[in-house]
Structures are given as structure tokens and as C-alpha cells.
Amino acid sequence: MTNVTDQHFHEGTRHSGKSCQERQGDLIMSRPFNEWTFTHMNWLLPSERVSRGGFRFPLPGESRPLDLTYRFDGRDHTLADLHRRTHTTAFVVLHRGAVVHESYPGRFAGPRARFQLFSLSKSITSMLVGIALAQGAIGSLRDPVTAYRPDFAGTAYDGTTLGDLLDMTSGVGGPEQWDLPGADIKRFEEACLGRGTVLDVLRTAPRTAIPGTRFNYSTLDAQLIGWILEAATGRTLAQYAAEHLWSRIGADRDAYYWLTRSRPRTAVGGGSFNATARDLARVGLLMAHDGRLAGEQIVPRSWVRRTDVRTVPHLAVGALGPSGYDHYGYAGQWWTLAGDHRAFTGLGVHGQYLFVDPVADVVIVKCSAWPDEDDPSRDRETITALQRIAEHLDQRSDVLTA
Template identity: 55%
Template sequence: MTVTTVQPYTDVHRPPSWWERQSDRVMRRPFNEFTFTHMNWLLPTARVARGPVRRPLPSRPAPLDVRYSFRGREFALADFHRRSFTTTFVVLRRGRIVHERYRGVFAGPRTRMQVFSLSKSVTSILVGAALADGLIGGVTDRVTDYRPDFLGTAYDGVTIADLLDMRSGAGDQEIWGTDTAIRRFERAILSGGDVPAIVRSVPRTALPGTRFNYSTFDAQVLSWVLEAATGSPLAAYASRRLWQPMESDAYYGLSRSHPRTAIGAGALNATARDLARVGLHMLAHPALQPRPGGVYSNQWWTFDQGRFAGIGVHGQYLFVDPAASVVIVKTSAWPVEEDETLEQEAIIALTAVARYLHEH
């Protein structure tokens, strides 16, 4: 296959909009505790409706006297919450809530949290549903089978499997710099730019299927493929195939540009309890499970002993330990998008919680 390049998308030279000037501020502490619980005040949204019967999760509170070691020091769970700016923390064991805390100023059982790239993992579940429904023929189908507007771009020849594992070969390393592709994508969403044009503009940097490169664009293209295959907006299909047993409605953030597009790669907002139900869905349904040893597989991060997680920037986690039958939801308001130290500590602490419950 020939490696092709596409001319990069360039923004029209104009003064930055109010949304562009404010985007960094509202994502930083202390403002982000409000922002991450009120994204519907900042963006257009599409409702993900729950079903007609509310089915609360059963609750059986239990003590969590968990301690973990990190970088030569021992910490308690309360230390972890303080150090990692936890806003909500919900733990399920065998389908029951055993621990539930709402530490954020605006957090509560009915509060819908912005989960950023954890949204990608939910999109993966919906792709699995579309495969089961026969609406997607198979993961070897190509992007252009469903979105012919990507012919001639770096996504020409890319399969659904490539998107699921982020091996499209499209685009460079995702860096949250001043004028990187992901920042232009964010500005287009907030300010009404042409979101698909930015994604179509990225160059091909590797042959499809040959190299992992974490890519929000791959996940967004996957959500567009899903919409085309199902003939439904993302929120409507999520409501029909995933959200019926939930306790509360969720919503997706939409771009400001017309036609609106749901940001399936990073703009789902849902309660912590309902995110925990998503984890239960993963325990109960084998379709598109992450493959062990793949590090990143089917839009999930994988860890030792079969554990896996959906993860979003600023510290959003849906952590699943199938062997322990444990699901943990942690939402956070980190001061920055990514922090390697906090990321390492979070996985160690969440693993410690799951291990504690498995042993007790």
C-alpha cells in the first residue's frame, strides 16, 4: 500500500473566540470541578435517554481499609483521594455498591461527570452492539465502506479493527501543545470550526495496522463510522443499545459547528453509578473485550491478570477486575490533562482496592 499524505488543515487567520480564550482556564483548578460537572452549560448536547424503569444498584457498604505502596511510601485510600483530586469514587463488588464517596464540590449521585477519553471505551461497546446487530459486517470492514468522504485521506484503507486498536497510521503523536492537531480539533469543537476537515487533513505516518499511536482522531472516526452504519446519531444508538437499564440520562457534548457532531472520542457525561453499570456490562458481555497483553486493545487499556480500564484525561477511570468481580469508577479534577506520576499511582491504588476486596 502506498503511503499518502494530505495537505494539512489550516485555520482561517482570525482573532481567537471567547471560547478559545477560555478553554484553558475552565480546564484548570479550581474552575474545572465546576466545568466537569456542567459541560451542558458550555456546549450543545445530545441526550442519551435511560429506559422507562429506574433500576438502582443494590448497596452493601463495606469498610475499605486499603493501603498501597507507591515510590517507597505507604498510603491509605484517603491519601489517594487527596493526592489525586478525586471528585467521585464508586466501588462495586459482585454487582453491589460496597463503597461510594462524593468528594467534589459539585459531585453527587445524580451529577453527570465529563469523562473525556473514557468515552472511547463506551464507543467500543457500541461498536460491539452494532456487530451483534449485523449493522457492521465485521472489524475488517474499512472506514470508507461507511464514510466515503474519507477516500483519499490517511484513513483510506484503514479498517475498523485498526481504529479500535489505534493502529490507523494516521497522524502524529497526540500532544496537547499550543498549536497541535488535537488543539485545533478542540478549538473547532468549541468555536464552530470544521471538525471533520481537521481529521481528514492529518497525514499518513505509518501503514495501517503496523504501529500503535494513541489517537483521539481514530476514536472520533470510529464514532462516525458507527453513526453511518446504524443510521442513528450516536446518542440515540447509545440509548437504545446500552443506556436502557441505567438510573439517569447521560449526554454527549456536540460541536458548535453545523451540522452538529457528537464527540464520541471524548465528550460523554454520565453519573458515576451509571459508569459503574457500564463496567458491569463489560463483565457480562464477551463482545469486543480487550485482549490481554495488548496494552491498548479495543479502546481499553489492559493490565496484569486480565484487569482493564477506560481512562480519560484529568483523572477519569473506569477500572474493571474480572477475576475479583470488581468495578471501580473514579472521576477527578486534575490540574493538568496528563500527569505520569498520578497515572501510575492511580492504577496501583485501584488495583490495591480490587485485590483487597478479592481477598476479603
């Protein structure tokens, strides 16, 4: 059955020189389509439910205006400026576990809307790996890829460990260049939409560095992490996430992974998780509180603290090279930030953020619909604003407790 969006896809490709199938990836991501597609991915692709289960954990507090400005490019800006300039669709701020601000500027957004989180999915997958390690389903981060996926013997991933994948130091593949035809990430996207297979993309990726020596941001690495997790647990990503994470955080709604059109259909552990902004804030709360929620240890504390590992030279803030911005470091599928507050963030293309400041006890979710996958200026402005919010709330706490 062809829905309205499919008709737009056909109209948008009629004179493009590309087939509808070839152009769908571009159209899903482009404005103004993306404000709709980023909240309706399960209308466009197969999906698998991540059940919330029966446990409920209401978030206390209520939204109120945040009266602050942040300084960027020599000018002061309000949060309304941030939302306008960076195409915010959802914005949720928690302080000390309570909602202090919530807004949904997006045209199709709201508390029940489930947002396409893109590479923020990587951070969810990392949490699942930490749980699987604690349960003994995964033996060690030093385990080679081939211990779980022997079909990768003889590929560029032969000799790479799970730890290498988690820190994006596999030594496989080149930079993620969305605007470069034939780049690994474009081949991956095309395979997800049905042109070729995702497995073939990963198995044919070239070796470009010695494992463990160089950071290179890679959705291919994250995809392999998801497959290792599935092989180790005997469960799909959606099943494992439901059983060991989503059903334990008191989520408002089921989440879902969209699945590839190519067969065998698979979740994209590095990019296909969809959830409400409030539920994503619950995930951030878990990370801010050392993996505990409602008195229960859900993610091992030692695993959460991996985001504090900032001493590896090629993963330190400012040392990631051309594959990362200079205000970030990297640790276990999370981006680390400088400063005493040990702040870190999950990131997804087109402006998806899960910002966590464990010292200030601040969690901020920002979903967006940027016109481009990556935008260094919008990213730097967003991080500047989020850090300013955390600073503002932390200062207010000091005043109230003085």
C-alpha cells in the first residue's frame, strides 16, 4: 500500500536521475520531510517492539521556564533562539531526578512521540553490553570478534576485539562521509533500505589501521557490536533491551528498533532505536546515577564509570582527529567532555542528544531535525547551551542549599 509519504518520495524522485529506492535515504533525512519521518520511522520500515513491561516510574516535577542565556559566537542567546537555530523538536531537562523543563517545538512532536535517535542507539547498545558482561553472556572485552561471529574470520575485523569496537578503534573502514558516493556509510544506508546486504558491507570493509591505535567513528563497528550481543545472548537486540533495560526503567511507552529492508532483516544497533524523549531522559537518569534507578542496579556501576575513562591518549578530549570534533573525547560509545563535572553525551546525526552531567545531576534530551547529518557549528552551539543549563541549575542548587 502506498501512503502519502510514499507519494512524496515518488514525486521527489521523478526527475532526479535516481530511482525512488536510491533516493529514499536522502528524502527521509531532508527538511521538511524529516520532522515527520523522524517521528514515524515505523511507518516507513519494518520494526521490532521493545516492550516497556509492567513497571512504572513516574518522573516527578513539572516544566517551568528556564530563564537563562548562553553565549555563542560573541552573542547572547535564549533557549528559544537555540530551538529555532538548531531545529529542536523535543527538549526535556531533569535536575536531581525531576523534570524542570519540557517543550516540544517540533510540528509532529509531543510527550508520546517516539523519536528516531540515530547514533544515540550506540549508547543504548553499550549499556546492553555492560549488562551482558555482568551476566556472563559476554566473557571479556578482550574477546575477539570471531569468538562470537566466526563468519568474520578472514575479513578486516579478524583480530579485532570487542573493546576495540566499543572505543571505535577497530582499524576498519574510513571516515563516515555522508556526502561521498561509495563511502562505507552510504553503502550501509543503501543496504539498510534494500540495496545489497548489511553483512556484505561489513565483511568487505577495508583494514585502514592497526586495531586499538586510532579513533575512527564507525557505525559499522557499532553494527557488529549489536550482532555480537545477539550471538552471545541468543536474543534479538529488541528482546534483550526489553528484558534487561526497557522493562526496568519505568518507561511511558514501548520503544522500537526499525529493521533493515534487506534480508535477513536486522536491527541497526548503531542507529535504529526509537523512543520518547521522556523515556530517553530516564536512560540518562540511569547513567547520571551510576546505573541505579528506583533502588535497583540495572547497569553495572563499573560499566557506567567507563565514560570517565579519559586518559587513553587517542581518545582524550581534543585528540580524536578528523573523525571527531575537538571538544569531544570518546569512551565506550559515549562522547566525553572536558571539565570537572565528567559530563558526557550520546549523539545522533541531525541533532539528537542525551547529555549527562553526573556532578550537577542534570540530564538533558534534545531531539532535532537538522537539514544536514552533521553540522559542526550547530553541534558546538548545542553543547555550549546544554553545559550552560547544567551550570545554571547547579548554581541554583548551591544557592538553595546554602
